[in-house]
Amino acid sequence: MAENAPPNSPALSPTWQHPRNTWLQVGALVISLAIVALLISFTGASPVSVVANLWDGAFGTTDQAARVIATLAPLLLCSSGLIYTFMAGLYNLGVEGQIIIGAIAATAILRGLQGVLPATLVVALSIVAGMLGGMLWSLLAGVLNVYGKISEIFSGLGLNFVAQGLIIYLIFGPWKRPGIASMSGTEPFHQSLWLVRFGNTDASPVALGIAVVLLIATIVVMRNTHFGLRLKAVGQNPRAAFLMGIPATQLLLSAFALCGGFAGIAGALQVSGLFHRLVPAISSNLGFLGLLVAMLVNFSALWVLPVAFFFSALNVGSLQLPMVLKLESSLSGVIQGMLVLAALLSRGLSQWKPSR
Amino acid sequence: MNVQLQHINKHFGAVQANQDVSFTVRAGTIHGLLGENGAGKSTLVKVLSGYITRDSGTILLDGLSAEVKTPADAIHAGVGMLHQDPLDFPPMTVLDNFMIGRAGGAFLNSRAAAREFKMLSSRFKFSLDANETIGTLTMGERQQLEIIRLLSLGVRTLILDEPTTGISASQKAALFAALKVLAAQGRSVIFVSHKLEDVEELCDEVTVMRAGRVVGNMPIPCPTSKLVNLMFGRELATPVKPATCREDVTLGTEGLVIGNNRLSIAIGDLSVHGGEVIGLAGLEGSGQSIFLLTCAGVMHPIAGRLLFSSPHGQVDMTTKPYHRFQRAGIGYLPADRLREGLIGGLTIQEHVVLRTPSPGLFVDRKRTHAVADGAIKAYNIHGHTDTPVGQLSGGNQQRTQLALLPQALSLVLLEHPTRGLDIESTVWVWQQLISRCRTGSAIIFASSDLDEIVQYSDRVIVFSGGRASVPISIADLTASRLGEMIGGNLETISKVASEHPNGSVKL
Numbered sequence: 001m002a003e004n005a006p007p008n009s010p011a012l013s014p015t016w017q018h019p020r021n022t023w024l025q026v027g028a029l030v031i032s033l034a035i036v037a038l039l040i041s042f043t044g045a046s047p048v049s050v051v052a053n054l055w056d057g058a059f060g061t062t063d064q065a066a067r068v069i070a071t072l073a074p075l076l077l078c079s080s081g082l083i084y085t086f087m088a089g090l091y092n093l094g095v096e097g098q099i100i101i102g103a104i105a106a107t108a109i110l111r112g113l114q115g116v117l118p119a120t121l122v123v124a125l126s127i128v129a130g131m132l133g134g135m136l137w138s139l140l141a142g143v144l145n146v147y148g149k150i151s152e153i154f155s156g157l158g159l160n161f162v163a164q165g166l167i168i169y170l171i172f173g174p175w176k177r178p179g180i181a182s183m184s185g186t187e188p189f190h191q192s193l194w195l196v197r198f199g200n201t202d203a204s205p206v207a208l209g210i211a212v213v214l215l216i217a218t219i220v221v222m223r224n225t226h227f228g229l230r231l232k233a234v235g236q237n238p239r240a241a242f243l244m245g246i247p248a249t250q251l252l253l254s255a256f257a258l259c260g261g262f263a264g265i266a267g268a269l270q271v272s273g274l275f276h277r278l279v280p281a282i283s284s285n286l287g288f289l290g291l292l293v294a295m296l297v298n299f300s301a302l303w304v305l306p307v308a309f310f311f312s313a314l315n316v317g318s319l320q321l322p323m324v325l326k327l328e329s330s331l332s333g334v335i336q337g338m339l340v341l342a343a344l345l346s347r348g349l350s351q352w353k354p355s356r
Numbered sequence: 357m358n359v360q361l362q363h364i365n366k367h368f369g370a371v372q373a374n375q376d377v378s379f380t381v382r383a384g385t386i387h388g389l390l391g392e393n394g395a396g397k398s399t400l401v402k403v404l405s406g407y408i409t410r411d412s413g414t415i416l417l418d419g420l421s422a423e424v425k426t427p428a429d430a431i432h433a434g435v436g437m438l439h440q441d442p443l444d445f446p447p448m449t450v451l452d453n454f455m456i457g458r459a460g461g462a463f464l465n466s467r468a469a470a471r472e473f474k475m476l477s478s479r480f481k482f483s484l485d486a487n488e489t490i491g492t493l494t495m496g497e498r499q500q501l502e503i504i505r506l507l508s509l510g511v512r513t514l515i516l517d518e519p520t521t522g523i524s525a526s527q528k529a530a531l532f533a534a535l536k537v538l539a540a541q542g543r544s545v546i547f548v549s550h551k552l553e554d555v556e557e558l559c560d561e562v563t564v565m566r567a568g569r570v571v572g573n574m575p576i577p578c579p580t581s582k583l584v585n586l587m588f589g590r591e592l593a594t595p596v597k598p599a600t601c602r603e604d605v606t607l608g609t610e611g612l613v614i615g616n617n618r619l620s621i622a623i624g625d626l627s628v629h630g631g632e633v634i635g636l637a638g639l640e641g642s643g644q645s646i647f648l649l650t651c652a653g654v655m656h657p658i659a660g661r662l663l664f665s666s667p668h669g670q671v672d673m674t675t676k677p678y679h680r681f682q683r684a685g686i687g688y689l690p691a692d693r694l695r696e697g698l699i700g701g702l703t704i705q706e707h708v709v710l711r712t713p714s715p716g717l718f719v720d721r722k723r724t725h726a727v728a729d730g731a732i733k734a735y736n737i738h739g740h741t742d743t744p745v746g747q748l749s750g751g752n753q754q755r756t757q758l759a760l761l762p763q764a765l766s767l768v769l770l771e772h773p774t775r776g777l778d779i780e781s782t783v784w785v786w787q788q789l790i791s792r793c794r795t796g797s798a799i800i801f802a803s804s805d806l807d808e809i810v811q812y813s814d815r816v817i818v819f820s821g822g823r824a825s826v827p828i829s830i831a832d833l834t835a836s837r838l839g840e841m842i843g844g845n846l847e848t849i850s851k852v853a854s855e856h857p858n859g860s861v862k863l
Contacts, residue, residue, distance in 0.1 A: 224721075226713050229702075233710055237699040243654070243690060244710055244760075245682045 024346040032342035036335050045325050053324050054332075058317030066201030069208055070274055071286070071312040074099070074266035076211035078290030079297075079304045080218040081262025085152075086294050087222065088255040089235035094141045094156025095263045096287035097163035098134040102264025103282040104167060105133030106271045107186065110193055111175070119192040127210075127268045134264020135257045137163065142256030146249050152256075168280055175278065185279035195273035204273040212305075214262060219301040231255060232299075263287060289315070292340045298347065311336055357418055357434055357512040357544055358383050359404065364413035366399055373399040375568040377413070381513070386535055386545040388559035388576070390552070392587055392842060393639055393804040396568040397548045401515045404546075405437035406430035417513075431457070436511035440518045440641075442498040444490050451486040454505050476504040480534040495618060496527030503534065514538060515546040520554050521641065521821070532558050550639050551821060552583055552843035581836070588839035593807040595830050600631035600793040601814055605665055606766050607651065607798060612660035614650045619643055620658055621824050628800065630766070631793045634827060635813030636802040638842055642819035644802035645691070648769045651800060652688035653681030664767075687761045691771035691802075693753045700746030704728050704739060704756060711760045731759040736784070751781035758788055768792060770801040774808060786812055806838065820844050 037047040059065050078095055085092040092098075106126035113122045141159055144150040172181040195204040222228040233241040234248045242248055270282050293311060297303035318332035359381040366374040373396045381387040391397045402408040404415060406427040415422050417433055424430045430437070444453050455469045470486055477484045482500040490498060499519060506514060516535075520528050535545050535558065549555055555562055556576060564572040564586040572586040605627045612623040621643045628634060636644040649655040650662070657674060664673045664684055673681060690696035698707065705728040712727065714720035728741040735755045739748050745756055754777060761768065768789065774782040789799055790812075803809050809816055815827040818841040825846045828837075 224718050226709065226717065226719055229706055229709055229719065233699050233702060233706075236701045237695070239696050240699050241710075242678075243688065243696055245679055246710065247679075 024350050025343065028342035028346035028349075029339070032338040036338055039334065040327075040331070043327060045327055050321070050325065050327065050331070053321060054314065054317035056317070057320040058313040062199075063201055064316060066198055066203035067316045068309075068312045069198070069203035070201075071284075071315055072309055073204070073207040073211040073273070074270055074284075074286045075290055075293065075308045075312055076215050076304065077262045077266040077269075078287050079293040079308050080211075080215045080301065081259035082290050082294035083218055083222065083297075083299070083301050083304065084231065084255040085259045087228070087231045087235050087299060088252055089238070090145070090252065090255060091153050091291075092138065092141070092156055092256065092259050093153050093291070094138060094159045095259065095290060096283050096285070097156070097160035098137045098260040098263035099267040099270070099283040099287050100160075100163040100167050101137040102130035102134035102267025103271045103278060104163075104170060104267075105264065106130040106268035107170075107175070107278040110189055110272065114190060114193055119190075123193055123195065123272050126272055127265055130264040130266075130268025130271075131261045132264065134260040134262070134267060136260070138256045138260020138263070139253065142253045145256075146252050164280075167278065167282065171278060171280055183280055185275065185277045188277045189272070193272060194276050195269070197273075202274060204269070207269040207273045210265065210269070214265075215301070215304060218304075222299075222301050227251075227254075263290075289336070292336055296340050296343050298343070358416075359435070359513050359544060359546070360414075360416035360419075361400070361404060362414045362416065364400065364403055364415075365411045366403060366408065367411060372568050374403065374410075377565070377568070377570055379563055379570060381544045381546055382561075383418075383512075383544050384539055384542045385560040386539050386547055386558055388555035388562035389546060389548045389565065390550065390555055390562055390583065390587060391565035392550060392806070392839070394567075395565040395587075397565050398517060400565070401437060401517060401546060401548055404430070405435055405515055407437070431506070431509050431511065434510060434512035435515065436506035436509065436513070437515040438499060438502050438506065438517065438519060440521060442495075442502045444498055444502065446489070446491040448490060449486065450484055450488050450490065450493070450501055453490055453501060454486070454508070457505070458509060472508055473504065476507060480504065480537065481530060482534070494523070494527070496523035496531070499523065499527075499531065500534075503531075507538075511543075513544045513546065515548065517548045518550070518639070519547070520549065520551060521639075528554075550587075550843060552580060552587075552840070553845065555583075556580065580840075584836045584839045584843070587843070588806075588835045592810045592833075592835045592838070595811055595813075597633060597790060597812045597814065600633075600790065602630040602632075602796060604630045604796075606630050606632075608663040608665070608670070610661040610663065612650075612662065613658040614643065614646050614655070615658050616646060616655070619646065619822055621646070621819070621822060623647065623660070623824055624826075626827065628767070628798045630796040630798055632814045633789075633793060633799045633801070633812055635809035635816045636800065636819060637806065637809045637816055637838065638819035640804055643822070643824065644819050645771055647817075647819075647824070648688065648771055648800065648802060651767070652686060652769050653678040654688070666766075685762075685764065685766040686769065687765040687767070688769045689757050689761065689771065689773065691775060693750070693757060694746060697757045698745045698753060701744055703742045703744050704732065704737070705741040707745060707756065707760055711762075731756075735759040735788075750776040751778060754781065754785060758785065764795075765792070765797050768797055768799045770799065772803055773801055774803075774805070782808075810838075818842055818846060820846055 040047045040050050057064060058068050078099070082092060082095060106129055109126040109129040110122060113125065137159060141152050141155040144155045145152045171186055175186045177187045195206045197204050230246050230251055233246055234251050238248055266286065267282060271278060275282065289311060293304060293308050296307050314332040314335060318329045321327040321329050321331060361377060361379040364374050364377040377400055379400065389397045389401065399408060403410045404424065406424045406429050409425060415424055422433050424433060451466065451470055451473060454473050455464055473486055482504065484497060484500055503514065519531060539545055547555065547559055559576050561575050563570055564583065566587065607628040609623055609626045611625065614621050614623060636647060638644055646655060650657050653673065653676060661672055662674045663670050666684060671684065673684065694700050705724055708728040708731065709719050709724045714723055725741055732739065732741065735758060737752050737755045737759065739752055745753055748756060774785050777785065793799060810830065810833065813830050815829050816833060817827050818825040818838065820842055821844050823846050825841055
């Protein structure tokens with residue numbers, strides 16, 4: 001056609017235009033794994049034995065496999081929640097704080113209502129409270145973003161510190177164990193307030209069930225609803241979305257609320273399902289790991305499950321690396337980080353056009 | 357400094373912006389560069405100042421061939437350019453901005469810079485406070501800062517691109533006085549403008565450009581009509597729009613004043629009739645898009661009322677939010693299709709869903725697929741329902757935008773509706789718009805293509821120098837009248853009224 005090409009707008013350069021994308025992504029993946037292998041070789045270990053050990057560490061025993069599941073449930077929740085904010089063009093780094101506030105809210109319910117109401121009801125209420133807590137904490141960042149024009153990245157990080165301070169204060173102050181206050185957390189709850197578990201392991205079918213249901217709901221929302229499409233529109237081009245008459249403010253706040261709610265549920269499940277008390281490290285950095293998952297899947301909720309599962313297995317599998325191979329267990333973080341960097345790099349490269 | 361440009365050529369895609377342009381500026385003179393929108397003036401001075409690389413041609417500075425490839429090269433050679441929107445850093449102070457771009461070691465010598473700043477600004481009688489932040493300055497003050505910054509860098513030829521847009525009358529006087537001082541010192545000034553009155557007041561000599569070429573060169577003073585003839589020396593296209601204008605008023609304004617923090621323009625009382633097309637002419641950025649955005653409800657007027665007729669009578673829309681305007685049947689098509697009109701990553705079908713959602717939570721794929729498919733066929737869009745609109749060509753994106761406009765609109769607002777389209781698409785777009793007029797929709801559009809304005813408008817409003825003209829019927833419009841108005845000689849309400857002292861003026 002004789003018409004002019006559309007104006008260059010780097011921010012919008014669509015990635016799907018280039019068939020070389022797939023090759024770039026595969027290439028980036030291979031290169032990142034090669035770098036990791038090289039790093040391992042430098043430390044004197046063999047990459048093959050590391051892979052074998054990771055596999056063994058993750059799936060060697062039932063207990064270990066259960067721990068993978070126990071990590072997977074909150075990770076799925078955080079990643080699914082982050083799909084909403086990413087779709088709306090938001091980097092909700094406050095997800096860690098939202099997990100913590102969810103856990104605090106759940107603990108408050110468990111402490112306050114234990115013995116007053118039937119145990120099952122108390123646990124159910126604690127999950128709802130966790131969701132509401134996470135939502136409110138996230139909406140705080142949302143309101144600052146929408147009405148105060150403060151980047152959600154900075155407000156989120158700031159609110160993370162506030163949440164961290166609050167949880168330490170509670171554990172060492174009002175909620176301290178009788179006699180001693182310690183980093184090991186509050187007094188464990190009575191067993192009746194523990195979530196149902198697979199046998200005597202760490203994994204809870206309830207937690208996994210909630211996570212999977214909400215993941216499926218997220219996939220459906222993103223693929224088939226007006227809400228999902230509008231979020232995508234606002235995320236990709238807020239100005240055009242506004243001119244089309246899409247209510248951006250409502251959508252952004254809903255994305256914040258949903259993500260915070262999901263993270264809050266994760267926090268509540270960490271309390272009643274895994275730790276059975278409130279500990280300072282209740283989030284176990286799962287929020288940040290969820291960010292990595294969400295960045296790696298690049299808006300497609302379908303990929304959340306496999307990627308989150310892989311990351312959970314890496315996290316659990318790496319725990320025995322120091323004992324067996326004398327390697328740092330943080331190697332799993334190196335691998336995860338490399339993968340995400342490679343994915344972002346390949347996306348960046350696919351948008352890169354040689355200058356004329 | 358003597359500046360000679362010889363046989364400069366520059367093209368952008370298929371557009372020849374400068375075609376064999378030769379241009380000489382003598383040291384100690386103020387040289388005007390005059391021409392309408394898109395004549396190639398800005399391209400030419402950007403070539404000279406290193407912002408654009410030329411395709412061919414030579415630049416001679418004081419008779420010596422100069423390699424000017426970047427703005428830094430140009431400044432080094434003594435050529436500095438003051439842009440229409442000054443390139444400064446709003447959060448920083450005046451003094452910080454003044455020091456940017458100078459050579460020197462790792463450390464800033466603020467005290468020496470402050471001394472030089474004071475000396476220069478007092479020499480030109482500029483009242484600038486070195487500690488003020490740029491964000492609080494007016495346009496005129498930012499220009500003053502940029503001028504003395506360029507002078508402190510040793511610039512001997514100063515280029516000004518439309519400097520009198522958006523500054524006050526006293527700032528304009530100060531600017532002109534400063535430029536005359538510079539010329540008296542032996543520097544040369546290139547004054548790019550489309551405003552005849554400014555050129556006539558200030559310049560010693562003028563070069564007129566049209567359609568990428570130099571069409572004339574003459575000393576000032578010279579007869580205004582001669583300049584107008586050079587600028588618009590061609591027959592305008594003949595109107596092709598059929599009469600679709602009705603009696604009923606779609607949009608009315610009462611004492612309307614529009615604007616933003618920089619510009620305020622009195623529109624006054626205006627009645628737009630059903631089926632009528634109003635063209636907005638003028639240099640880009642003279643307020644046409646502010647007028648469109650105000651009518652669309654995206655911006656609010658500064659003063660006055662915006663009245664909209666609906667089946668239930670007249671509604672005052674002045675303070676209503678944007679979505680009320682949409683519901684009232686006002687459609688707005690922005691100029692920048694991929695940045696404002698469409699979402700590049702979403703498909704045609706997804707756009708249909710966003711524009712006309714099916715009832716319920718879930719997207720009705722079957723229905724929207726049918727709707728999108730119908731739109732693609734009806735609007736002859738070269739694409740499929742699942743083609744992301746970012747992949748479409750400009751013409752097809754414009755067709756998609758038009759296809760997405762709701763069927764029954766009472767007012768359609770368009771900004772550069774056919775920019776970047778080939779002739780076939782242009783004609784097609786206007787067929788669609790005129791068929792909307794036949795059903796009673798009113799259309800207001802802005803265009804920098806005078807032919808388009810003349811061909812399709814019933815009445816024309818010209819925007820220039822922070823003012824808007826009264827609407828002028830297309831039958832009464834001649835090329836020279838239009839040219840003079842764009843050049844700043846506007847026929848505003850007061851002027852028309854004084855020429856018709858005995859009767860009320862019907863607008």
